[in-house]
Amino acid sequence: MLIEPGQLLLFVVACWLLNLTPGPDVLYIVTRALRGGRRAGFLAVAGISAGCLVHVAVASLGLGVLLATSATLFIAIKWIGAAYLLWVGVRMLRADAAPVLPAAGAAPLAAAGSPWQVFAGGFLTNVLNPKVVLFFLAFLPQFIAPSEQNKTLAFALLGGVFIVNSVPVNASYVLLADRMRSSRWAARGMRWLDRVAGVLFIGFGMRLALSTRPLP
Incomplete structure (x- = not known):
C-alpha cells in the first residue's frame, strides 16, 4: 500500500486547511469571478490547477530538488514570478470598473478577459511561484512512509489528491464571489476592489521578490 489510510485522511484534512488560506491563487479566482461570473471563476480554477500539476510533476521527477539547491535557478524563477505578480497588480490598479449584472452568474466572460486569458492568468500566477514546488517538496514527504x-509514485499520488482537494474549496470561492457580484456593494465597489486587489498582488510580488532560497 502506497499510503496508509490514516495518513491519507490526515493529509486530506491538512490540504483543506491549507487551501482555505487566502493567497495569490485565491485572490485571482475571486477577482475573475467578480468580473466575469462563474465561468470566468471556474476557468481561473482550471488554470491554477494546471499550474499545480506542473509543480507536482516537477517535484515528483526530482527536478524540484534542483530548484531547492540551485540559488541561480531559484532567483531566476523568483524574479520572473515576482515581475508577473507586480504586472498583474499594476493592471488591476489601472483597470476600469467592470459592469456588474444583477443576476448572479449572468456576467459576460469578456468582462474578465477571453477564456484563454483567464485560464493562462491562473496558470501563470501559480506556476511562476517557485515557493509552490518547494512547498510540495517539504509538505508531501511527511505523509510518505520511509519504507515505501x-x-x-506515492509523491505523485499525494500531489494529485492535493489538487483534487483544492477544487471544491476554490469552487466555493467562485460561487461566493458570483453571489456577491449581484449586490449593490459590488456594483458600486468594483473599482475599489480592483485597487485593493492590485495592491495585494503588488504585495505578493514584493514578498516573493524579497524571499530567500531555503537551505538545502
Missing part, C-alpha cells in the same frame, strides 16, 4: 519503495 516507490516514493515517486
Whole structure:
C-alpha cells in the first residue's frame, strides 16, 4: 500500500486547511469571478490547477530538488514570478470598473478577459511561484512512509489528491464571489476592489521578490 489510510485522511484534512488560506491563487479566482461570473471563476480554477500539476510533476521527477539547491535557478524563477505578480497588480490598479449584472452568474466572460486569458492568468500566477514546488517538496514527504519503495509514485499520488482537494474549496470561492457580484456593494465597489486587489498582488510580488532560497 502506497499510503496508509490514516495518513491519507490526515493529509486530506491538512490540504483543506491549507487551501482555505487566502493567497495569490485565491485572490485571482475571486477577482475573475467578480468580473466575469462563474465561468470566468471556474476557468481561473482550471488554470491554477494546471499550474499545480506542473509543480507536482516537477517535484515528483526530482527536478524540484534542483530548484531547492540551485540559488541561480531559484532567483531566476523568483524574479520572473515576482515581475508577473507586480504586472498583474499594476493592471488591476489601472483597470476600469467592470459592469456588474444583477443576476448572479449572468456576467459576460469578456468582462474578465477571453477564456484563454483567464485560464493562462491562473496558470501563470501559480506556476511562476517557485515557493509552490518547494512547498510540495517539504509538505508531501511527511505523509510518505520511509519504507515505501516507490516514493515517486506515492509523491505523485499525494500531489494529485492535493489538487483534487483544492477544487471544491476554490469552487466555493467562485460561487461566493458570483453571489456577491449581484449586490449593490459590488456594483458600486468594483473599482475599489480592483485597487485593493492590485495592491495585494503588488504585495505578493514584493514578498516573493524579497524571499530567500531555503537551505538545502
